[in-house]
Amino acid sequence: MYSTDNPERALVATYAPVERRRALLALLALDDVLAEVPRTTNEPALGQMRLIWWRDALTALDSAAPPAQPVLRAVANDVLRHDVTGAKLGEIPDGWAVLIETEDLDEAAMREYARLRGAVLFDSAGMALGGGDIPLAQAGEGWALADLARNLSVSDAAARAAGLARPLLTQALSRKWPVRLRALGAMAHIARMDLDTGWDRPVALGAPRRVARLGWHRLTGR
Template sequence: MTGDSVTNPERMLALSYAPPRARGALAALLALDDALAQLLRTTREPALGQMRLAWWREALARLDQQPAPAEPVLQALAREVLATGVRGAALVPIVHGWEVLIEEELLDRDALLRFGEGRGQLFAAAGRALAAGPGDPLLVAGTGWALADLSRHLRGGDESVIARSLAAPLLDQAGAARWSRNGRALGALAHLARLDLGLPEGEAPRVGAPRRVGRLLWHRLTGR
């Protein structure tokens, strides 16, 4: 799973497209996604993974009632994201999405869609924090982004093929939209996922390659 830090130059470029006042909110949401990805990478026992994800679900929901505990990701969410009007409870579906990977022995089409739609709620929360436009395809882009990223990390060939087949039309739809200026950071992430999906299976993205950077710059200028 992603787990990319904000030191990734392409992510930093995408973050720079966000309105300055909300850039920290998007960074905090991506850090949450990174933390959940890292949790799954480092958990071998499903029961333990479910317990750790349950802790995150409860901690996110509690942000609406009490101060964040001494955990850097939660503190950043409270400081940057809740300040924009996004509730902690709205972030819980992201955890539900990640839980699918632990709960399901077989990642069939239904399970993968539930994962993508849950994890993809990150784009919905980010869209509100960024004050994205009403026409920005947030859920479509978020689901496609989540599935495209997962497809690069699945060991089972059939599961990867299904994830890619589900992600492709969603990212095509997101790529055909004209994103609002406030939503272009998320559009940039969707375009990167679409470029990754076009690579041969197993090939790592050439981060910072001229074609990729050029595509992001065109998106910044035009919203396409």
């Protein structure tokens, strides 16, 4: 269900506590499947309908059994038992919808997308992993904006997203992360390394220097 084709994301998953790892994998799988909507939809109205379906399906998990959909079943079985609600997760599709509904992706729209996608995902993952005194919303927003920067075709917009991401990631990574949240900290480090590479240049996934940096975070929380 969760793609491990990206060696760094596969590595990061091993940083999560074993007994809660499936929750993190389910949330990442949810984000992956939602990411496919704007990538594969040419008609905005159709994309909006697909995201509304996901929002409603996630919200319904609070009161009904999941349908025969692998990601929803994983969320229901592995995430909601950690006091995360389907209604909260239902905000993540609304974040992706910003990219479909907004013709001019200005700073306000980018921040709204980052809040609904990144902050909600990281806050929910943090709760599922056991919580901690870390600015997860900032880390999540920076992570989402860095990902956006690397996937926008318009250079001005990509540079704007990267500029918004950097201070958020810097502030979030200025703290020592507790062991149970270091998978999320590693995701934030990956986002910052991607930005350091340059939003318009290919990333050398699994390069020794990148893996070493992630390993240092796992050991020290820095």
